[in-house]
Amino acid sequence: MPLTLSVLDLAPIAPGQSAADALATTVRMAQAAEQAGYERVWYAEHHNMPTIASSATSVLIAHVAAHTSTIRVGAGGIMLPNHSPLTIAEQFGTLNALHPGRIDLGLGRAPGGDQAMLRALRRTPADSDAFPADVQELRDYLAGASRIPGVQSTPHAASAADAPPLFILGSSLFGAQLAAALGLPYAFASHFAPAALHEAVAVYRDTFKPSDALAEPYVIAGVSVVAAQDGDVAREAFATSRRTRVRGLIQRGPMPREYSDDEIDAFLASPGGAQIADMARYSAVGTPAEVREYLEAFAAEARADELITVHAAQDADVREDSLRLTAAATRAA
Numbered sequence: 356m357p358l359t360l361s362v363l364d365l366a367p368i369a370p371g372q373s374a375a376d377a378l379a380t381t382v383r384m385a386q387a388a389e390q391a392g393y394e395r396v397w398y399a400e401h402h403n404m405p406t407i408a409s410s411a412t413s414v415l416i417a418h419v420a421a422h423t424s425t426i427r428v429g430a431g432g433i434m435l436p437n438h439s440p441l442t443i444a445e446q447f448g449t450l451n452a453l454h455p456g457r458i459d460l461g462l463g464r465a466p467g468g469d470q471a472m473l474r475a476l477r478r479t480p481a482d483s484d485a486f487p488a489d490v491q492e493l494r495d496y497l498a499g500a501s502r503i504p505g506v507q508s509t510p511h512a513a514s515a516a517d518a519p520p521l522f523i524l525g526s527s528l529f530g531a532q533l534a535a536a537l538g539l540p541y542a543f544a545s546h547f548a549p550a551a552l553h554e555a556v557a558v559y560r561d562t563f564k565p566s567d568a569l570a571e572p573y574v575i576a577g578v579s580v581v582a583a584q585d586g587d588v589a590r591e592a593f594a595t596s597r598r599t600r601v602r603g604l605i606q607r608g609p610m611p612r613e614y615s616d617d618e619i620d621a622f623l624a625s626p627g628g629a630q631i632a633d634m635a636r637y638s639a640v641g642t643p644a645e646v647r648e649y650l651e652a653f654a655a656e657a658r659a660d661e662l663i664t665v666h667a668a669q670d671a672d673v674r675e676d677s678l679r680l681t682a683a684a685t686r687a688a
Contacts, residue, residue, distance in 0.1 A: 358654055359661040361395040361585060362388045362678065363431050363546070363577060366408040366415065369669050370599070377408040378415070380556040380671045385419045387675050389426035391682035394661065395459055396423075397431030403472040406603060413446040420454040421587040429459025431542065431663065432524040440489045444496030444508035448607035451497075451519045452510045460497075461522040461542055462490055464530065487533055492595055494521055494537075515567055522575070527551050538566025545657065546577030546661040546665045549636040556658050576659035579638040579667045582646040582680040589677070591681045594642045597623075602632055638667070650685060 363385055368377040385396045396419065400412040409415050412430050420428040433443055443460075450458045464486040466473055473479060495501055496508040498515040512518035521536035523541050526548035534541035539558045545552045556574055563572040581596075583589035598619045605614070605622070614622075622628040639649035654662055666677045 359652055360393050360650075360682060360685060361397065361427075361575070361661060361663040362393050362398050363399065363663045363665045364409075365399060365401070365665070367669070368406045369671070374408045378418070381408070381415065382419055382422045383447055383667075383671070384675060384678065385423050385426065385428070385679055388424050388682075392429040392686065393426060393664075393678075393682060395427035395429060397429050397459065397461060397663065399431050400434045400437070400463075402437075402466075402476070403469060403670065413443075416458070417450055420457060425457075427455070427457050427459050429519070429522075431459075431569060432459050432461030432522070434463050434464040435486060435489050435493070436464060437476050437478055440493035440496060441506065441508055444511070447519050448497060448508050448510045448512070451512060451517075451681050454520050455517070456637070458519040459513050459522060459599065460519045461524045462486075462493075463524040472482065478532065490521070490523070490533070490537065494518075497521075520568065525555065528555050528558055531555040532562065535559045535562040535572070536564060536571050538564050540569060540575065542575035542577070542663065543657075544577050544636045546579050546663075547634045549633065552576065552637075552657055560658065573661070574656040574657070574659045574683065575661045575663050577633060577637070577663050577665060578650065578653055579640075580646060580650075580664045580667065580681055581638075581640045581668050581673070581679040582643050583673065584676075584680070585643060586641040588673070589640050589642070589646075592670065592673050592677075593638065594620075596667045596669050597635055601628075604631060639664075639681075643680045646681055647684040647687075650681070 364381055371446050388396050398409040398412050398415050401407045402410050416428050427465045445458050464483050492502050496520040499511040501507045521539050523530050523539050526544040543552055543555055560572045581589045581593040601619050623632040639646040666674045668674045
């Protein structure tokens, strides 16, 4: 049986690109994913990050959905502590009215940025404590069943069955426990936070309580991918992309400097760089056959019903090739 594959697109702004360039590429990638048969394409809320163009996530979803026709489009995810449940219900109720049956709403508890960003959003770390209650309030708004007398989001669905499906996102046991308790699908961020994958999936599956939304547990696991006809091209594209991410992490501070490729590689191989290097533990890189073999093994190991792929090359053409080659290879399995 072919793997169910989706795409998480971070709308990256590559060196020398503008945000407009990145957003145009994002539309192109979604159209390619639709043509290639991916299940869904998601965008993540990030703030105060100059290389990621998906900060206004709901706006981007609306734009991509208007430029595609069949693929599901959604958030992977909205960082709910940054918003009131009513605001997100209104946004996604509108998206669902415009594109019925195609909108997903993944919800995360992390702020999606640093402390300065929280202050700019007029939020505090304590807002995350209300996440479970906020999820339930949001769920009810979307289905036209408000928990607050006299308040209802507009537009909203006629029933829970017509509302955008909710997904709980996480990288720890907290999200797994919440998704299981609420009977919602669970998406684990193993593409950048692999450590708790197996334990979290086990907790979710073992404690899952069926709901009107979902009768049985459903797990989505994240994985980085670079596929190319030439495996060496794929490996070099992956290495280049990883070096860029690492530079962004270590160049912060009052006196940033430029690091050479050799310095970045040495850092990743050192004890001090081990944690950052481990973020890419789950990565499928190589020829289409190599990528297919890795993804099949990873899905079985992670006990995942679906894989959400992050095509990690910086170059847009390489990323699109990776997306298409991966889909073709897994369909041919």
